[in-house]
Amino acid sequence: MKSLTEHLWFEVPGRRGFLNISDTVEALVRKSGIREGLFLVNAMHITSSVFINDNEGGLLQDFEVWLEKIAPEKPYSQYHHNGAEDNADAHLKRTIMGREVVVAITNGKLDFGPWEQIFYGEFDGNRRKRVLVKIIGE
Amino acid sequence: MKSLTEHLWFEVPGRRGFLNISDTVEALVRKSGIREGLFLVNAMHITSSVFINDNEGGLLQDFEVWLEKIAPEKPYSQYHHNGAEDNADAHLKRTIMGREVVVAITNGKLDFGPWEQIFYGEFDGNRRKRVLVKIIGE
């Protein structure tokens, strides 16, 4: 069994934003030399997400609007978590979008459908945060 | 390490529906010959889901009603993604239900609790779509 571990750093300007990290993680599959295996990508912070969806700007706007409806940022006073903090909504938004994805590696590539792209979702930005990539296989 | 990769095709008539795929995927565990390992099942499309829940018809109706409340299909004009497309709600519904499940294989079987069943959830149907199964282990 072979494995590869990498920590990626991202800094999203502003409180919220989405980054398409597909090319970055695909390059790590090649670096690993693994032909058959599993690929884990997860946010290492509890106010951000890694998820798979469509790389379409309108849809990313829809996610922003929808998450604000389900778990609004303000008023800050509506959340017990806030006080010293003001980011309770970011914990809830990340729960909807998910912490991690697990992807198959087949013939040395991410085994993706035609529109699958991997995104980093930031819900409490303006700071450097990490994403973990772990690949195991042969 | 052994591995097995299979792509399953499904066509759900109508826009939305749920298929219990438990028997189909359990058969793939036997085919793989893997006794101890991990089993990934994921939708390869970004408007469908793979999830684990109860095989009870009333509950599946509840999911349909609930998802329509959280991420309504209409009016189509409420979503930036729509225009050429009309399936923004399907991207949001799939986000709630999840892209993938990872299941343990123990003694050559899916290591499931008593009521766990695997479903394919379709939110933009009337077309052939794929599910990926990847098993790794020994």
Add this chain to the structure above:
Amino acid sequence: MKSLTEHLWFEVPGRRGFLNISDTVEALVRKSGIREGLFLVNAMHITSSVFINDNEGGLLQDFEVWLEKIAPEKPYSQYHHNGAEDNADAHLKRTIMGREVVVAITNGKLDFGPWEQIFYGEFDGNRRKRVLVKIIGE
């Protein structure tokens, strides 16, 4: 390839509650002797969750309030699943919070960010329920 399989039992008094199970699962990584690999933790019941978030009491209260807003317990009659059962809301809440987490093991430890903690989320308690831990790697 090495593997470890453990079934953990929990009984949460009351209908809903959250348990921090981080120390319990970390001990299993040491027990496994695995240095590089993947760690799956999943609820074996379809009315409970395993998820990763912050170990902060106010936030856990926020999750309780938020889940009751998105998928209210009562009136029981609003759900098709209820009748013989009264726990349809628990199936929906668990869907939001997630069935499972997959965590990287690096250098013999859970490869966690600074605030990541693993929780068991109970949405239909007052009974003994199981969580599965499966570790594979080398």
